[in-house]
Amino acid sequence: MENSNTKWYLLAFLGCVWGSSFVLMQLGLKGVNSVQMGSLRILFAGFFLIAVGFKQIPKIPLHKWKYIVITSLFGTFLPVYLFAIALSKIDGSVSSILNSLTPLNTLIIGLLFFGLNVQRRQVFGVILGFLGCVLLVWFSDGENTTKNYYYALLVLLATLFYGINVNLIKKYLSDLKPLTISTGNFVVLFIPALLVLYFSGFFEVVQDEKVKTAMGYIAILGVVGTGLSNILFFKLIQLSSPVFAASVTYIIPVVAILLGYFFMNESLNLIQASGAFVVLLGVYLSSRK
Numbered sequence: 001m002e003n004s005n006t007k008w009y010l011l012a013f014l015g016c017v018w019g020s021s022f023v024l025m026q027l028g029l030k031g032v033n034s035v036q037m038g039s040l041r042i043l044f045a046g047f048f049l050i051a052v053g054f055k056q057i058p059k060i061p062l063h064k065w066k067y068i069v070i071t072s073l074f075g076t077f078l079p080v081y082l083f084a085i086a087l088s089k090i091d092g093s094v095s096s097i098l099n100s101l102t103p104l105n106t107l108i109i110g111l112l113f114f115g116l117n118v119q120r121r122q123v124f125g126v127i128l129g130f131l132g133c134v135l136l137v138w139f140s141d142g143e144n145t146t147k148n149y150y151y152a153l154l155v156l157l158a159t160l161f162y163g164i165n166v167n168l169i170k171k172y173l174s175d176l177k178p179l180t181i182s183t184g185n186f187v188v189l190f191i192p193a194l195l196v197l198y199f200s201g202f203f204e205v206v207q208d209e210k211v212k213t214a215m216g217y218i219a220i221l222g223v224v225g226t227g228l229s230n231i232l233f234f235k236l237i238q239l240s241s242p243v244f245a246a247s248v249t250y251i252i253p254v255v256a257i258l259l260g261y262f263f264m265n266e267s268l269n270l271i272q273a274s275g276a277f278v279v280l281l282g283v284y285l286s287s288r289k
Contacts, residue, residue, distance in 0.1 A: 006239060007236055011251070014233055016251070017224060019253070019259065020255060020256070022087065022092030023256070024221040028217045029214070031210040031212075032218070034088050035197075037084045041226060042190070042222070043222065044219045044223050046189060049183050050190070052183075057180075060184050064176065071168050074168070075162065075166075078161050082154040085151070086152065094152065096255075097279055098152055098159065101129055101130075102162045103283050104125065105159050108163065114171060132276070132279030179234075247284075
């Protein structure tokens with residue numbers, strides 16, 4: 001009974017945290033550029049994970065490090081920068097709904113390259129989700145949507161990388177603890193992110209008040225939205241199942257849309273709302289066994 005209650009608490013918490021992450025990214029972009037925000041997010045998460053999980057590093061077998069490197073690239077490094085760049089041009093609510101395609105892409109990658117068995121219902125969900133994305137992006141009418149809809153492709157690419165990452169972890173790293181994988185990922189990413197930050201010109205503007213304010217939002221994003229949430233998400237998988245854990249993507253767009261409406265002056269038209277519904281319906285169908 002305790003585990004049953006805990007998994008629902010974790011699901012709700014992660015949905016709220018990841019849903020609010022899109023607002024935090026937009027607030028961070030008011031003081032730094034996309035590359036700087038992506039680097040800072042990785043560094044803040046890295047500080048946190050290495051601090052709490054440094055004892056896990058020796059537990060990673062030598063032959064597993066190549067998969068740690070690959071999953072750090074596809075699961076964190078590339079998506080963080082892709083989302084940061086996309087959020088500078090499109091609304092957080094749109095990005096969060098497109099992000100719900102992650103289970104769909106996980107299914108496609110698993111089917112094509114990892115021998116994943118799927119049902120007809122799941123394939124239908126993939127097609128439905130794609131059509132929903134077309135409605136969502138093509139018929140947007142805001143300054144940060146239609147005129148820049150090509151930036152939505154960056155979010156779609158990030159969800160594709162997430163799909164690759166999930167399948168890689170399931171096949172090659174499932175015998176390691178979640179904290180071990182997460183800590184290993186950020187040990188790999190820490191120096192590259194620091195180098196990217198250095199060459200981005202961040203240290204020339206770090207004393208600016210807008211930059212300092214943005215760093216506060218990004219620190220919360222990195223520690224809570226990336227570091228802590230990674231650990232809790234893997235804990236959720238342990239208490240329930242990957243299918244149940246993936247349903248957090250249904251909560252994220254709802255939270256992001258509500259926060260965007262109340263705090264970021266964002267709006268969605270009727271066709272976009274219909275597209276959002278189709279996307280979520282497709283995700284639901286593709287996640288069912």
